Amino acid sequence: MKEGYWSSNIKYLVILLSIWFLASFGCGILFAPWLNQFQIGGFKLGFWFAQQGSIYIFLLLILVYIFLMNRLDHRYGVDEDDE
């Protein structure tokens, strides 16, 4: 039971941190020169990821994490609310 909780937690971490890595180090740095050929609004896409987009994605990732973990806590009955 507890093992299931921890392995789901690790699974969430791997997925969310992969997105974290792709958004910042990927789109913001390594693929930025390639992405710069596309435009959104007045921004080159790679530049936008580096100075705006990655930060929005970071925020979104934490929100998703909070939602997933609260649901997981509840499912395994390890949340603190009943204390």
Added chain:
Amino acid sequence: MSIQTWTFIIVGLTFAIYIGVAIWARASSTSEFYVAGKGVHPVLNGMATAADWMSAASFISMAGLIAFMGYQGSQYLMGWTGGYVLLALMLAPYLRKFGKFTVPDFIGDRYYSQVARVVAVVCALFVSFTYVVGQMKGVGIAFSKFLEIPFTWGVVIGVGIVFFYAVLGGMKGITYTQVAQYCVLIFAYLVPAVFISILMVGNPIPQLGLGGTLSDGSQLLGKLDSLCTELGFEEYTTSARSPVDMFFITAALMLGTAGLPHVIVRFFTVPKVVDARKSAGWALLFIAILYTSAPAIAAFARTNLINTVSNQPYSTMPAWFSNWEDTGLLKFNDKNGDGIIQYYDDQNPDFVLSVAEPAGYKGNELIVDRDIMVLANPEIANLPSWVIALVVAGGLAAALSTAAGLLLVISSSISHDLLKKWLRPNISEKGELKAARWAIAAAVIVAGYFGINPPGFVAEVVAWAFGLAAASFFPALIMGIFYKRMNREGAVAGMIVGLVFTGLYIVYFKYLGGTADEYWWDISPEGIGTLGMLLNFLVSIVVSRFFPAPPPDVQELVERIRVPKGAGEAVGH
């Protein structure tokens, strides 16, 4: 009213608020003093964390750095926000569940070792101390420049304010004043940003204004790119330099953020594990408001600067130009004696040969200190004087809030980790609280002294604090939570190797005459912490294999911090 009168009024008002909050939030126990009684609401803790985190450097220097570095400056934006994802997902909830007061507490208990605890204390003290001196210096500069109070008195006033609320209220007082300071600093940052965004691109949201269109119909960033290249500078939105170094610097800043003790300790102050997760989200939201505005301010400022000064006669410069010349942060040297300001990249050989020399330029004539971009921006854009006064109050709020958070780490390292957990374990709670107050009082005074007489190495060392934190704390904390088999020997070996490797690389290239072409794989000293961190992981894992697994009670501790249930009762002091 003059700028100075406005500054006195606004700074005086904000200081009165901080003192009022401090009297209201006094601390009466060690738990209140170290972690605000673990009763801080996650939204308020998010604000306090944001204020704690955003120092004078974030508020004053960062937009200027980006203005001059362009795309390359993104490493600071991503580096100083991305760490919060690591904090929220991999550290904050577990360390909150652990339920003690300090980072060395965790390292010492998890690795059942006084040596590990002392190594952690030394790292925490070193990192926090270098950082705090920089803040004090910032306070002194703000006072001396805008209120025309001598630098020394500026530091003394700043020290006096921090002394008052830190000694009285400990973490509780600091937390609630930080909430007030966050409100002041974000308001002060956004007001000029919004004004300038409306003036330049007609959009009140700076984040969108950055991608906006100027009144002549051209796109701001496209225009800025051509302005920069016409003067021989690198294109604003791209960089020809190797992405390797940028990658490593970004990573070192992110991992360092997640390993800095004064940030981590903020997550010990909330009531529950769920709140620690939420609080990290709120903190990043409050930080992101400033960090996504900064690149807009940067682009506006660079465009304004070039349009105002480039190839214009010196005699037609507006008043702010000579005001900043007086401070020495803006320097004009008419090298070819034609009375016109030639601002260009004289380190760019192609540009010098093809454009500058044929036109009779004798070198770049304008030197702009990056720090004045945020401070001079309201003046350059002709905003009213109260906006300028507000920016000063915001800079002071940023410096004081960060200084207070760091001083608390210093005080708790001394009174809790060294005294209570090592030298005098039998000390009563009352005695420990008294020691904590004395320690913070002493730390404030020592920091103030070094703020007035800064040792030369301090300014540079702040930047490395991240690399060192990344190479020492981060792996020990992560493996303490996620790798149950990690034992004392592995962790201590890893921390020492990471710290020594990173330290030596930095010292070699900064003090012993190492040159850029000797860098390993293009990695500059600012980014080497990332490699130190990898080395730390590697050494820890290899060494841990040669020694027995941690004792059963430590393995149980790891099991316990992995589930949220039971955080409220885990106090164990």
